[in-house]
Amino acid sequence: MGKIFKFQQDVDTDQIIASQYLLFSTIDEMKTYTFESLDPNFAKEVQPGDYVVASENFGCGSSREQAPSVLKALGVKAVIAKSFARIFYRNAINIGLPVIVCKDLHSFVETGDEMELDMKAGIVKVKGEELTCTKLPEYMQGILDQGGLIASLNKED
Amino acid sequence: MGATIIEKIIRNNTGKDVKPGDIVTVNVDRVMIHDIFIPFVASKFEEMGFQKLWDPDKVVLIYDHLVPASQVDDTRHFRVGNDFVEKYGMKNIHRADGICHQLMTEAGYVKPGNIVFGTDSHTTTYGCVGAFSSGIGYTEMASILGTGTMWVRVPETIRVNITGTLPKNVMAKDIILRLIGDLGADGATYKALEFAGDTVEAMSVASRMSMSNMAIEAGAKCALFTPDEKTAAYCEMTLTDKEKDLVGDADASYCRVINYNAEDFVPVMACPSNVDHVKPIAEIAGKEIDQVFIGSCTNGRLEDLMAAAEVLKGKKVAPFVKLIVTPASRKIYQQALENGTMAILAEAGAMITHPSCGLCCGRAGGILTDGETVVATNNRNFLGRMGTSKVGIYLASPRAAAACAVAGKIVVPE
Numbered sequence: 001m002g003k004i005f006k007f008q009q010d011v012d013t014d015q016i017i018a019s020q021y022l023l024f025s026t027i028d029e030m031k032t033y034t035f036e037s038l039d040p041n042f043a044k045e046v047q048p049g050d051y052v053v054a055s056e057n058f059g060c061g062s063s064r065e066q067a068p069s070v071l072k073a074l075g076v077k078a079v080i081a082k083s084f085a086r087i088f089y090r091n092a093i094n095i096g097l098p099v100i101v102c103k104d105l106h107s108f109v110e111t112g113d114e115m116e117l118d119m120k121a122g123i124v125k126v127k128g129e130e131l132t133c134t135k136l137p138e139y140m141q142g143i144l145d146q147g148g149l150i151a152s153l154n155k156e157d
Numbered sequence: 158m159g160a161t162i163i164e165k166i167i168r169n170n171t172g173k174d175v176k177p178g179d180i181v182t183v184n185v186d187r188v189m190i191h192d193i194f195i196p197f198v199a200s201k202f203e204e205m206g207f208q209k210l211w212d213p214d215k216v217v218l219i220y221d222h223l224v225p226a227s228q229v230d231d232t233r234h235f236r237v238g239n240d241f242v243e244k245y246g247m248k249n250i251h252r253a254d255g256i257c258h259q260l261m262t263e264a265g266y267v268k269p270g271n272i273v274f275g276t277d278s279h280t281t282t283y284g285c286v287g288a289f290s291s292g293i294g295y296t297e298m299a300s301i302l303g304t305g306t307m308w309v310r311v312p313e314t315i316r317v318n319i320t321g322t323l324p325k326n327v328m329a330k331d332i333i334l335r336l337i338g339d340l341g342a343d344g345a346t347y348k349a350l351e352f353a354g355d356t357v358e359a360m361s362v363a364s365r366m367s368m369s370n371m372a373i374e375a376g377a378k379c380a381l382f383t384p385d386e387k388t389a390a391y392c393e394m395t396l397t398d399k400e401k402d403l404v405g406d407a408d409a410s411y412c413r414v415i416n417y418n419a420e421d422f423v424p425v426m427a428c429p430s431n432v433d434h435v436k437p438i439a440e441i442a443g444k445e446i447d448q449v450f451i452g453s454c455t456n457g458r459l460e461d462l463m464a465a466a467e468v469l470k471g472k473k474v475a476p477f478v479k480l481i482v483t484p485a486s487r488k489i490y491q492q493a494l495e496n497g498t499m500a501i502l503a504e505a506g507a508m509i510t511h512p513s514c515g516l517c518c519g520r521a522g523g524i525l526t527d528g529e530t531v532v533a534t535n536n537r538n539f540l541g542r543m544g545t546s547k548v549g550i551y552l553a554s555p556r557a558a559a560a561c562a563v564a565g566k567i568v569v570p571e
Contacts, residue, residue, distance in 0.1 A: 012539050020520070023234075025196065056343055061539060065296060091297070094294060095294075137180065137310075149297065150205055150296065
């Protein structure tokens with residue numbers, strides 16, 4: 001089980017990791033500032049295995065891959081949202097951060113609730129209920145299964 | 158069954174008939190990397206074990222967000238970029254020529270029908286010449302650098318028809334802001350936008366650029382205009398039949414069709430702090446402002462500076478307002494000098510800066526603080542984009558921005 005951190009709609013990539021931190025040379029330096037403007041304590045409180053739950057259009061805005069990267073570096077197990085912005089979604093899969101669409105989860109939970117995600121089955125278990133997610137297309141699940149694009153490319157060779 | 162523009166571009170590229178939802182591998186015609194992400198692209202490229210670029214001539218590196226450096230550490234990006242260029246035999250590098258999205262078409266790197274990817278979300282801009290272009294992250298960029306290919310999901314298309322003559326105080330920026338407001342920030346996610354109609358046909362390539370540039374603010378994957386004689390003149394080429402055929406067929410399948418009458422548009426602004434929070438300027442007029450920014454890959458072109466100059470001619474910027482003008486490229490800077498636009502702006506009291514991203518990326522050139530308000534012609538008004546998270550950013554056309562600079566408050570341009 002992992003703890004839920006809940007966010008609202010249209011969380012943009014500046015809010016996930018602000019521009020001024022992109023100049024740090026490593027993701028580890030950046031990750032301390034994740035969600036700084038929305039929840040300054042997030043980076044301190046989140047534990048490996050926890051989940052980020054959001055409403056519509058999570059990750060809109062810039063193409064910065066640092067956005068999914070800092071979440072992965074902090075140990076976020078998956079992001080479950082009502083919908084994702086396109087570039088964030090691709091980036092997340094390419095770096096091996098599970099992202100999945102679940103229409104019913106956001107309104108059903110609060111920050112601090114505990115949940116579990118079965119990515120392959122597309123099922124969230126939370127508060128004694130099972131909620132169904134939209135499973136990833138096979139191609140993308142394939143990249144994710146291999147741990148991201150780099151691992152997937154290396155395997156093709 | 159007919160095809161949309163994006164379906165035709167992907168079909169021409171892959172040699173296969175495609176439909177929305179198909180996942181296909183395309184051959185990439187050109188890629189663009191900018192200064193912020195070059196260190197990460199370079200390290201991912203080497204981590205992937207590639208020894209050489211798939212085609213060094215198809216790779217373009219542009220320094221724009223960090224030019225000239227405002228922090229000591231910024232120079233590391235130039236060092237990494239220069240080493241990468243040398244190591245892999247690249248020729249296409251721009252160190253101080255302007256903003257990446259302006260240069261990609263202005264310097265002739267992108268042609269109608271091309272498939273182009275860039276490490277910046279506003280890569281959608283090149284749809285202005287009928288190219289399929291979209292933003293990606295640095296891991297995918299590194300993968301293209303090695304393979305020359307990329308997987309894409311063929312998007313559904315939203316068709317936008319605009320007919321008639323625009324009111325004089327309305328610019329292309331007002332159209333795209335209105336559309337983003339109508340669609341919402343995720344209204345076109347994963348989809349292609351396709352623009353058509355006599356209003357669009359009458360537009361300059363520069364105006365089309367403002368619109369395709371901002372398509373990402375509605376989540377769109379790309380935003381396409383049919384290449385025409387203006388496109389051919391801008392790209393300094395003759396269009397082939399295949400390029401002329403990049404038009405949405407009458408029997409093509411669209412997931413949505415939106416029709417606008419040009420006469421119905423009014424000057425608008427995107428209010429803090431979402432791009433889809435769009436209101437007619439008349440509804441917010443009177444709010445006092447501290448600064449005006451005219452520039453960016455959205456609205457830093459010659460016609461934008463000229464529209465501002467038309468408003469500012471013989472007038473002065475309000476005493477408490479800072480007007481910052483940042484041309485999108487060196488070429489535009491020179492053209493604006495030669496045709497007298499710069500003189501008008503300077504006489505009115507504008508601070509004219511070097512061509513670059515400038516204030517739009519919030520690193521230099523007019524950072525604001527708590528409680529301040531800026532009217533800006535760029536593409537994002539997110540919290541904290543131009544300073545602290547308590548700065549109010551209103552996005553507007555250059556004409557509206559210039560009028561606000563004179564009035565010292567938000568006003569409807571004449």
